[in-house]
Amino acid sequence: MESDLTDRVAGAYARWHALSDARTGATPVMTVAELSRRVLLGSARFSPDERRAIMASPALRESWSHLNAKTRGWMPALAAAATRDAEQRPFAGGALDIVPSAKASRLFVTIKCSLSDFAPTRLEITGPDGEFLERQLPPARSPGEYLLLLDLTLSDDQLLASFLRDPRSFGQLFSS
Numbered sequence: 502m503e504s505d506l507t508d509r510v511a512g513a514y515a516r517w518h519a520l521s522d523a524r525t526g527a528t529p530v531m532t533v534a535e536l537s538r539r540v541l542l543g544s545a546r547f548s549p550d551e552r553r554a555i556m557a558s559p560a561l562r563e564s565w566s567h568l569n570a571k572t573r574g575w576m577p578a579l580a581a582a583a584t585r586d587a588e589q590r591p592f593a594g595g596a597l598d599i600v601p602s603a604k605a606s607r608l609f610v611t612i613k614c615s616l617s618d619f620a621p622t623r624l625e626i627t628g629p630d631g632e633f634l635e636r637q638l639p640p641a642r643s644p645g646e647y648l649l650l651l652d653l654t655l656s657d658d659q660l661l662a663s664f665l666r667d668p669r670s671f672g673q674l675f676s677s
Contacts, residue, residue: 556631610649626672628664
């Protein structure tokens with residue numbers, strides 16, 4: 502019964518977005534239904550072009566956010582109009598802390614997962630402009646705790662740090 506209702510709501514939601522795209526003349530890179538299928542089946546690995554398209558389409562962006570809000574390790578945007586960088590990013594099942602090192606060109610990023618059955622292996626994060634980064638996580642230091650050391654003299658680490666600190670960015674931890 503609940504599954505039937507969920508399917509009917511998802512179908513109505515997809516039809517509403519398709520009608521909205523048709524009115525604006527937008528040609529979506531993928532449909533809301535395709536996005537939903539890929540996210541819900543766990544095959545949500547999107548190319549950088551697909552991610553940019555998702556962020557550029559209000560319907561896909563809204564669906565993306567809604568679908569991921571219910572998954573483990575989802576780090577939503579903190580605030581669209583925030584005026585300062587984030588030093589902590591709570592998420593369902595844990596938190597990510599950004600701590601400056603004694604050495605000015607380095608940052609420690611600690612990821613703590615409180616879910617005993619969830620051991621993330623990678624982090625995907627999307628910046629406010631739709632740019633996307635993926636980072637493999639090191640082995641856990643202790644159960645549920647992962648430490649990244651970012652070297653801000655390296656462009657990839659500098660970009661990752663800016664995304665993690667930007668309250669408009671969002672990301673997700675994956676266990677595979």
